[in-house]
Every structure is written in C-alpha cells, then in structure tokens.
Amino acid sequence: MHIVVATDFSPLKTLPKVLSHLNFLSEQQITNSALLAFGTNPQQYFPTAVVKCAHFHGLHVAKPIPDHRVIKGDVFTQVDEAIDFILSKIALAVGMRSHSNQAPLKYEIPRAVIAEAIVNAVAHRDYQSKGSVQLMLFANRVEISNPGALPPELTLYNLRNDHSSYPKNPHLAEVLYQAGYIERFGTGTGEILRLCKEAGLAEPVFDLGAGFKITIWRPEVIGKQFKKNGTDQVNDQVTDQVNELIQRLILITDQAYARQELMTILQLKHNPNFRDNYLNPAMQEGYLSMTLPHKPNSTHQKYQLTAKGQQLKIRLEREEE
Structure with a gap:
C-alpha cells in the first residue's frame, strides 16, 4: 500500500492510527476512500x-x-x-x-x-x-x-x-x-x-x-x-513536443540542479513524467549531464548543461529577445 502522510499525522506514528484519524477504517477494515487514496492498485476495485x-x-x-x-x-x-x-x-x-x-x-x-x-x-x-x-x-x-x-x-x-x-x-x-x-x-x-x-x-x-x-x-x-474562414485548420508545423520540453529544461538550467529542484522550478510533481519527457531526452540528446556520472542513483546527484546545451541556451535566449 502506497501512503502519503501529512506532517500533522506524524505523531500518530502507526499506519492504523493514521487511517483511523482519517476515518479510513470501518470495523478494522479499510474503506473505499482509503483504497482510492493509498492503494497501490485501486483500479482493481474501481x-x-x-x-x-x-x-x-x-x-x-x-x-x-x-x-x-x-x-x-x-x-x-x-x-x-x-x-x-x-x-x-x-x-x-x-x-x-x-x-x-x-x-x-x-x-x-x-x-x-x-x-x-x-x-x-x-x-x-x-x-x-x-x-x-x-x-x-x-x-x-x-x-x-x-x-x-x-x-x-x-x-x-x-x-x-x-x-x-x-x-x-x-x-x-x-x-x-x-x-x-x-x-x-x-x-x-x-x-x-x-x-x-x-x-x-x-x-x-x-x-x-x-x-x-x-x-x-x-x-x-x-x-x-x-x-480560418470559419473552419478548423490543423497547424502545418506541428510542434515536436519532446523537443519543446527539452528547450524548457535548457532555458531554466543556469547552474547544477537536483532533479527535484528542476521539477519545482517547472511546477511539476510527477516524477516518471519528468524523467521520461524532460530529463532523460535532454541527456540522451547531449544537452544535459550528471555531475556524478559514475553514481547515477546518488542522493547528491545534480544535472548541468553540457557545452552543447550552453550553446543551444544562448540561441534560445536570443530568439526570445
């Protein structure tokens, strides 16, 4: 069971007490709301x-x-x-x-x-x-x-x-x-x-x-x-979504940042989405690199622009002027 516990609940310490505090227990059984909020696969039931x-x-x-x-x-x-x-x-x-x-x-x-x-x-x-x-x-x-x-x-x-x-x-x-x-x-x-x-x-x-x-x-x-002329038209130049997201990441990176710091700046919260659509493509294209490449899972890991990323950032900033 995946659970998110707010600071207010920390003194309660144990999971049953947290669930009880939230009225998520009924006769010692978890409620439907508990499954929806904290279940690993609530779609099994809903x-x-x-x-x-x-x-x-x-x-x-x-x-x-x-x-x-x-x-x-x-x-x-x-x-x-x-x-x-x-x-x-x-x-x-x-x-x-x-x-x-x-x-x-x-x-x-x-x-x-x-x-x-x-x-x-x-x-x-x-x-x-x-x-x-x-x-x-x-x-x-x-x-x-x-x-x-x-x-x-x-x-x-x-x-x-x-x-x-x-x-x-x-x-x-x-x-x-x-x-x-x-x-x-x-x-x-x-x-x-x-x-x-x-x-x-x-x-x-x-x-x-x-x-x-x-x-x-x-x-x-x-x-x-x-x-145009009262009818819907599809733009001839469809934006490359992945490329657009890489550009956003490049524009905000002015120093080495931890992954969570980059997400906070972009106002994003979903880790898999950020990794798959922003961070990993930027690194695969050579615009971003790890500060600790030999320790990819380090808690001290940060990400910075490469020389290629710096060049693209300068060009993007010039285009926005």
Whole structure:
C-alpha cells in the first residue's frame, strides 16, 4: 500500500492510527476512500477510477491525436500526472532574470487553475459510476469533466462565489486537504474564476449537461492560429513536443540542479513524467549531464548543461529577445 502522510499525522506514528484519524477504517477494515487514496492498485476495485487524457490539434475531437493516455494509481498520482500532462502541452514563457537569479516562468494558463479543476474532478466524482474523469486539451480550451453532479444545496450560480462545502466523497476530500491539494473547502471554483481573470483569460464555463464539466479557455491568440474562414485548420508545423520540453529544461538550467529542484522550478510533481519527457531526452540528446556520472542513483546527484546545451541556451535566449 502506497501512503502519503501529512506532517500533522506524524505523531500518530502507526499506519492504523493514521487511517483511523482519517476515518479510513470501518470495523478494522479499510474503506473505499482509503483504497482510492493509498492503494497501490485501486483500479482493481474501481476500474473506472482513472483520468483519461487526450490532446487534439484543432477545436474538436478528431484525428490525429498527438497524445492520449489513461492515468491510473492512487488519487494523488492521478492528480499529479494529469496536471503535468496539461503543463507539458500548453505554452510556457521564461522571463528575464532582472529581479531574481532564477528566470520567472509563466504558463499560458496558471498552474493553480489547472490543479484546482483536476483536484475537484477527482475528489468530487461519483466513484460508483461507470464513467471516468476526462481531460481534453484543444487548440483554444481545456475541458475537464467527471461523472458527478452538484449537490442539491448548490447551483451553478453559487459556484461563482465562496460557498459552503458539500463534498461527494468527504473522507477523500479531507485527505486531499490534509495533504495540501485543497487549500480551503468551498473556494475552488471561485479561485479558478479569479485567477483566470487576473491572467487575462476568458471566463471559464461550468456545465451540468453530462456529469460536471469545466471549460478553461486558452489565450485567444492560441485558438486563432487554428481557425480560418470559419473552419478548423490543423497547424502545418506541428510542434515536436519532446523537443519543446527539452528547450524548457535548457532555458531554466543556469547552474547544477537536483532533479527535484528542476521539477519545482517547472511546477511539476510527477516524477516518471519528468524523467521520461524532460530529463532523460535532454541527456540522451547531449544537452544535459550528471555531475556524478559514475553514481547515477546518488542522493547528491545534480544535472548541468553540457557545452552543447550552453550553446543551444544562448540561441534560445536570443530568439526570445
């Protein structure tokens, strides 16, 4: 069983006490929420407890599909990997180091907006449903939906302001809150609206047509480049996603960094995604190298730009000026 224990629980010491504290034990048996939060394979008991992700070039569901995946594991893994899936596809601007040694980063949609929407979908979905959480990225928007409905105490209008919390899965929501994935109950949708407005994005749309869906709009210029004369067009120059992610890693690497430090700078949390799509390709292409190449698994391992990486970084920075 994989378990994430927040600092508040450390005095409890033993696993049964932690589970009891979270109301994850019933007559000495672990509950469904415990399986979803800490089980190594909760899909054995809840086959549809997954997040289905898909990326489309245009404005509608259509082939080709550049990337699609089904994210399994516990709810923490699902949330982390789903957030990183979106962040790896949307635009990232790396600013100048005028006020800090580390260049500021700005995703086209704030990470907090994506995270809040995905956490809400995973925490409040109907786990008895045969449907799954779905995340679809289009040229002009992100759609995040889940098989669930608003509680009778809430309306779509209520979601626009702070409101009392009526979680579908209260114990699951509580552990996500204790682990820091939820900041305050009842503020999620209001926070999404506020952050989108501050970022200059169009107001998100909430829909109860089939389950619960939120549409988060990408910057207008992103959508326009895929639309011409009222019809959807696929961009002739499809971005090489792996190459784009390597460039992001190169631009932020101004000294030797540990893997976790690089992930923190890029606002990523899912280790396998970072290794497979950012770190390993950058090293395989010769842009990044280990500081301790003979001790690849050392806890003191860091990563730095090679001469080839330095040259590419200079070129990339010149292009951004």
